[in-house]
Amino acid sequence: MIRLTLPYPPSVNHYWRHVGNRVLISKEGRKYRAAVSSLLNRKNIETLTGDLIVDIVVYPPDRRRRDVDNCLKAMLDSMQWGGAYEDDSQIVRLTIEKREPAPKAGNAEVVIQRIPAPIGKAGFRSCLRCDEAFVSTGPGNRICESCTFINDLLPPAMPIERGCKRHNGDLM
Structure with missing residues (x-):
C-alpha cells in the first residue's frame, strides 16, 4: 500500500493546451507532473503491478466551486509518470471525496493498494x-x-x- 500527500492538481481545463492541431500538456501540468515524480522518487516508491484500488481525498485551495472529476486526470497521469504504477488502466476501483478547503494551499491524500482477491x-x-x-x-x-x-x-x-x-x- 502507498500513502501519499500530493499538491492539489491543476484542473483538466488547465492541464492541456492546444497548439495548432496538436494537444500538449501545459506548463502548469508539466510542473505538477514533475512535483509528483520528485515526491515519489524521494519516497523510493516501487512500481505496483496488477489490479489496484485508489482512494483520493482532495482539499481544495479555496472555496471556489470545483468539480472533483476535473482534478483526476492530472493526478492519475502524474502518479503513473512518476512510477507509482505501470498504467492507470490497472485501476479497477477509484473513489474520490472532496472535503473542506485546506487553510493555505490545497492538497490531495492518496492511498493506492493492490486488490487482495x-x-x-x-x-x-x-x-x-x-x-x-x-x-x-x-x-x-x-x-x-x-x-x-x-x-x-x-x-x-x-x-x-x-x-x-x-x-x-x-x-x-
Whole structure:
C-alpha cells in the first residue's frame, strides 16, 4: 500500500493546451507532473503491478466551486509518470471525496493498494478507518477487526440532538 500527500492538481481545463492541431500538456501540468515524480522518487516508491484500488481525498485551495472529476486526470497521469504504477488502466476501483478547503494551499491524500482477491470475488472491502483490505462478513461490515477492537475501547459518542439551535455550543 502507498500513502501519499500530493499538491492539489491543476484542473483538466488547465492541464492541456492546444497548439495548432496538436494537444500538449501545459506548463502548469508539466510542473505538477514533475512535483509528483520528485515526491515519489524521494519516497523510493516501487512500481505496483496488477489490479489496484485508489482512494483520493482532495482539499481544495479555496472555496471556489470545483468539480472533483476535473482534478483526476492530472493526478492519475502524474502518479503513473512518476512510477507509482505501470498504467492507470490497472485501476479497477477509484473513489474520490472532496472535503473542506485546506487553510493555505490545497492538497490531495492518496492511498493506492493492490486488490487482495479478483475484483469479482465477494467479501473483500477496504476498511473505512485504516484503508487496509480485509475479508468482510457482510454488507454492513466496513471496518476491519483491529479497527473494530479500537472502536470498542473508545467511549460512546455524544448523542446528536436534532432540531435544537445552539449558540457557542449551548442549547438556546
